[in-house]
Amino acid sequence: xxxxxxxALAAEEAAIYAYGVIGVRLTAxxxxxxxxxxxxxxxxxxxxxxxxxxxxxxxxxxxxxxxxLPFEVTDREGALKLAVHVEDGVAQAWRxxxxxxxxxxxxxxxxxxxxxxxxxxxxxxxxxxxxxTMAFPGRPVS
Amino acid sequence: MVLTGRVQIHSRRVFLGVVAAGSTxxxxxxxxxxxxxxxxxxxxxxxLLDEAxxxxxxxxxxxVATPNLAARLTPLAEDHRAHATExxxxxxxxxxxxxxxxxxPAGPTDTTATLRKAEQAAQKTAVAACRAAPRERxxxxxxIAACRATHAEALR
Numbered sequence: 001x002x003x004x005x006x007x008a009l010a011a012e013e014a015a016i017y018a019y020g021v022i023g024v025r026l027t028a029x030x031x032x033x034x035x036x037x038x039x040x041x042x043x044x045x046x047x048x049x050x051x052x053x054x055x056x057x058x059x060x061x062x063x064x065x066x067x068x069l070p071f072e073v074t075d076r077e078g079a080l081k082l083a084v085h086v087e088d089g090v091a092q093a094w095r096x097x098x099x100x101x102x103x104x105x106x107x108x109x110x111x112x113x114x115x116x117x118x119x120x121x122x123x124x125x126x127x128x129x130x131x132x133t134m135a136f137p138g139r140p141v142s
Numbered sequence: 143m144v145l146t147g148r149v150q151i152h153s154r155r156v157f158l159g160v161v162a163a164g165s166t167x168x169x170x171x172x173x174x175x176x177x178x179x180x181x182x183x184x185x186x187x188x189x190l191l192d193e194a195x196x197x198x199x200x201x202x203x204x205x206v207a208t209p210n211l212a213a214r215l216t217p218l219a220e221d222h223r224a225h226a227t228e229x230x231x232x233x234x235x236x237x238x239x240x241x242x243x244x245x246x247p248a249g250p251t252d253t254t255a256t257l258r259k260a261e262q263a264a265q266k267t268a269v270a271a272c273r274a275a276p277r278e279r280x281x282x283x284x285x286i287a288a289c290r291a292t293h294a295e296a297l298r
Contacts, residue, residue: 133218
């Protein structure tokens with residue numbers, strides 16, 4: 001399970017980085033505060049994952065100093081697209097934990113998968129992207 | 143940044159399933175004939191499948207009653223049909239019909255508000271099912287739970 005937890009940690013680190021980029025390109029107050037709240041949520045999950053990995057005596061690899069973004073982000077449209085991309089990626093990482101966890105730990109993983117899927121839906125609505133939902137959030141798109 | 147998940151296939155389980163089916167067939171031959179066989183237990187995911195079909199039908203009825211909601215609601219109905227298809231494959235059940243019902247059966251028509259409530263209730267069912275599911279089913283059922291939550295969000 002440590003491998004899956006480490007992957008979730010990497011996804012959360014990437015999300016934190018991405019929201020820094022996203023925040024710069026948003027101007028509307030409600031969008032900025034949504035981005036901040038999302039970043040905060042990813043930070044607290046990161047902290048929980050670091051603690052959990054330490055508990056399992058697994059090393060958590062340091063986050064890279066910078067990431068290569070999947071596309072250039074120069075405006076609001078790009079920022080919203082990146083937010084959707086990031087939440088989809090985080091949802092995938094938490095979904096992988098479902099088969100390797102049980103009970104409360106699985107419930108937590110599902111809560112995080114769901115939270116990211118719902119967040120992605122909200123960003124799609126702001127970006128006016130349709131459809132707003134996907135049938136299997138977190139399932140890798142081949 | 144690009145994250146990929148892995149899908150594990152439990153071929154051993156499938157194999158054991160085949161053996162179990164074989165012994166049931168033997169029992170049917172009268173070799174171990176001690177009375178009628180009990181009704182097979184319904185699959186624990188059957189309620190989830192029933193719910194997916196009921197929700198798809200509920201969306202269809204609203205779309206028939208209020209065609210200008212079609213663009214918004216059709217993708218959500220399609221998600222439920224996709225769930226029904228996957229669950230049917232997993233359970234191995236025969237499904238009456240997953241296709242959209244052209245003639246909506248009579249009954250009280252939902253609104254987006256009642257659909258939202260139904261999605262929230264259905265999400266709870268799926269969360270409980272995910273928690274109880276064996277590992278090879280947990281990811282699929284978890285995605286269905288998350289999807290139902292996104293539907294409630296999309297209906298706001």
